Amino acid sequence: TLRVGDGPHRLVRRGQPWIGGDAELRSSGLLVRARVREARFRFAEALEDAALAQRLSRETGDRRAEMAALRQLGGPAWAGSGRPVESGIGHMRDALRLAEQLGDRGAQAELLGWLAVLSSNQLRFVEALAYGRRAREAARGAGGPALAAAFDGLKTAYAYLGEVAELSALLAELEPLVRQAGDLWLLQWCRFESAFPHLAAGRWAEAAARVEEAMAINERSGYGSYTSWYLAHLGWIARLDGRRDDALELARRASTMDSHAWFTAAVDAFHGTTLVEYGNPAAAIPVLEHGLAVSASHRTTAYHLRCLAPLAEATGDRALLDEADALLRAVVAPPGAAWLYGGDAYTSVARAWLAHDEPARALAVLEPLLAAGARTGWQAPLAAAEAVAARARRQNSSASSAAARSAPSVSTGR
Secondary structure (H helix, E strand, C coil): CCCCCCHHHHHHHCCCHHHHCCHHHHHHHHHHHHHHHHHCCCHHHHHHHHHHHHHHHHHHCCHHHHHHHHHHHCCHHHHHCCCCHHHHHHHHHHHHHHHHHHCCHHHHHHHHHHHHHHHHHCCEHHHHHHHHHHHHHHHCCCCHHHHHHHHHHHHHHHHHHCCHHHHHHHHHHHHHHHHHHCCHHHHHHHHHHCCHHHHHCCCHHHHHHHHHHHHHHHHHHCCCCCHHHHHHHHHHHHHHCCCHHHHHHHHHHHHCCCCCHHHHHHHHHHHHHHHHHCCCHHHHHHHHHHHHHHHHHHCCHHHHHHHHHHHHHHHCCHHHHHHHHHHHHCCECCCCCCCHHHHHHHHHHHHHHHHCCCHHHHHHHHHHHHHHHHHHCCCHHHHHHHHHHHHHHHHHHHHHHHHHHHCCCCCCCC
16 A cells, blocks of 8 residues: 555655656556545546556557556546546456456455445345455455455445444454554545544543544555545534534535545535525525535436435425435345445435325335344434434324315215
8 A cells, every 4th residue: 555655755756767668567557646646636637647547558569567557547546536436347347357367366455445435335245245245255364454444334224224233243354454464545544534433432532532543544555635524524523412513514614625535425425414404495405406416427326315305305305305305216236235324315205205195105114224223233314314214103193183074974865
């Protein structure tokens, strides 16, 4: 893993003597520089380097170099620049085919692990778990870094589904591998997602401490501009903990920072949702519209839906509500599972249905979520969803009673 101050950065500063060398050396050097630029959030330049490396590797018939270039094209720089996620997935699948042809199990594990991450963000969790399990199988015997990459893919799926028992067990295996490798980029995500079991149980201070630790690791890792992501989550935790002022301030601070394209949409979603929940939909609308516009460029379902759902609630727009409801129904999860990490989106859609006087539709949104939360233990973050469900049941019951009272009596013919 590259970090600021490592050799590749010095190579870039010396003027890249490899640029004029043979094609194989140039391709290798371009990929080194792409990874450095990715770490510095210079995503467009990183992708230019990777695209040139791919062309050079094809010209020379170097399939291993082409595989590496495709991996770079479909990786974090592609996501961070806001390119369409499905095109990035295509690059990763092409790289995986090359890895399989080469019999490179370590590369297969890494590629499958990243495909699991991408599928989770597209809310295709059955696919994500299948990729993660294939990655784990490929990594057996391939060494620690390959196994860490495989576990990272499974970790993301378990975290998004709120499967805290499986997540905790996986982190217990993954984190020692990551620490041994000195991989600060993966370590920050281990510490971040180790907050999820605390979130599930309502241990807000412990959850916040893990997020703060992840933020500190990120600052040391050389991968800048993730601060907004972590601050937004600290604001979310403050909201769940009932700390209104902290929630609003942290959300506001996060929204003022430049970030990764996925994270920009997520930050706007957390900020906008907080404003809606605290009774200020007018202020939320432009924040959420900005996030929705950003997510429209990369079309990553999780971030699009996080913005769309509260915007439908804030505006009362039926077309937006229908779209958000359809996207929630399109989430592909194992039986009895749900996107628990995205509980805010479900709650916003349910409240919007209540505002349209459709309590049955609100309950149809919430009941699978709440059942999944009860099964996994992810319940404390769903307190607002529980309250909305209770309102929907009362409203539904009242509507049923009113309908019964207004129905004409049936004559017995006597």
